[in-house]
Amino acid sequence: MPLIAERDPSLRRIQRDAGLICAVTATAALILERGRPDGALGVLAGTGLMAMSYWAISSGVTAMVDRAAATSQSSPGKPVSRRRVIWTLARFLGRWIVFGLTAWVVLVPLRAHPLGLFAGVTVSVAAVGVEAVRLATRRGRRS
Helix, strand or coil: CCCCCCCCHHHHHHHHHHHHHHHHHHHHHHHHCCCCCHHHHHHHHHHHHHHHHHHHHHHHHHHHHHHHHHHHHHCCCCCCCHHHHHHHHHHHHHHHHHHHHHHHHHHCCCCCCHHHHHHHHCHHHHHHHHHHHHHHHHHHHHC
16 A cells, blocks of 8 residues: 555555565565674665655645645635644654654664665665656657
């Protein structure tokens, strides 16, 4: 099941590809480390951190767009309350604090390998690259 139920098929494919790339990369790390889990844990943790970041950004933007649409339809020209702005800012900062604490837990107490963590963080970039190539080759065939 995807992290976020996306309507866009490209985003769904990117999520699927990121999961596959993560599994392959974690397996490769386990093989390269001769069974030691440090690298594989780093890959899984890095991918998890990026998934959490994606979820935070996506849900935050969606909530802001939905709120702006509802506010503009219900009371055009009415300013947003200070309380709502503070609550939105607190949620935004809270997500990043949780993100930072999670990264610390992964690196310090769990002792995940930093290169594995870096590889996990770049999984989403690789998945976007795969989708870009996929879209470019489709357009090339249509021409």
